[in-house]
Amino acid sequence: DAEVVLLGRSNVGKSTLMREITGHQFNTGGKPGVTRSPNHYDWASEDFVVTDLPGFGFMSGVPGEQREQIKTNIVRYLEEHAPNVLAGVVVLDGKAAIDIIDRHTNEEEIPHTVELYHLLRELDIPAVLAVNKMDKVDDADERLDDVADRFGLLPPWKQWQDTIAPITAKQGQIEPLEQAVRAHLEAAKRDDLK
Ligand code: GDP
Structure with missing residues (x-):
């Protein structure tokens, strides 16, 4: 099955x-930055396998050396698996992402979400931005246009529905993400036929 990396x-x-994708229970609110190896699960409603890679975000209390190691592991995994990866899904907090991106990147964010997006692009892995927690966002279109802009995608965001997927995971509203990943699956199939 096609692999989707989260x-x-x-x-x-x-x-x-x-949890929403697989139906399994995961350790929500788990300790950030704890090194985990990649885990693979079936995407319940689709023909995908979803791979969970360790968090790369703010990891206070995690020594710099270990942070670098986590980052290196992520980059290495993506490089090694790029030919088989159907899509790289970068999950963002729709409420907080713009502020975090606009604030100067500090050493505790590794790699910066935007950098990670560009890394996926460089590796020819179709990137999907899953903009989560949309239930907390008042002006969704404005926010999503800002997200598009910060990732170098010309607004309006609606032009980029294969790339920008607004979701509310907590309420099970993930259809735009499923649609985006499906679109990449169809595109990959078309490429195979060439
Ligand atoms: P992780 O560290 O990225 O695995 O994040 P978690 O899944 O543990 O979620 C972090 C926090 O965000 C928890 O309190 C969740 O309940 C909350 N959360 C997750 N998805 C949503 C959502 O769609 N809307 C809202 N409002 N909160 C969410």
Whole structure:
């Protein structure tokens, strides 16, 4: 089955999304930055396998050396698996992402979400931005246009529905993400036929 890789800094709702996708229970609110090896699960409603990679976000209390190691592991995994990865899903907190991106990147964010997005692009892995916690966002279109802008995608965001997927994982509203990943699956199939 096609592999979808899930990435995101701590607390964006990755575990909640994983639970929604797979039906398994995950350790929500788990200690950030704890090194885990990649885990693979079936995406319940689709023909995908979803891979959970360790959080790369703010990891206070995690020594710099260990943080670097986590970052290196993520980059290495993506490099090694790029040919088989159908999509890289970067999960963002829709309420907090813009502020975090606009604040100057500090050493505790590794790698910066935007950098990670560009890394996926460099590796030719289709990137999907799963903008989570949309239930907490008042002006969704404005916020999503800002997200598009920060990732170098020309607003309006609606032009980028294969890339920008607003979701509320906590309420099981993940259809835009499923649609985006499906679109990449169809595109990959078309490429195979060429
Ligand atoms: P992780 O660290 O990325 O795995 O994040 P978790 O899944 O543990 O979620 C972090 C916090 O965000 C928890 O309190 C979740 O209940 C909350 N959360 C996750 N998804 C949503 C959502 O769609 N809306 C809201 N309002 N909160 C969410």
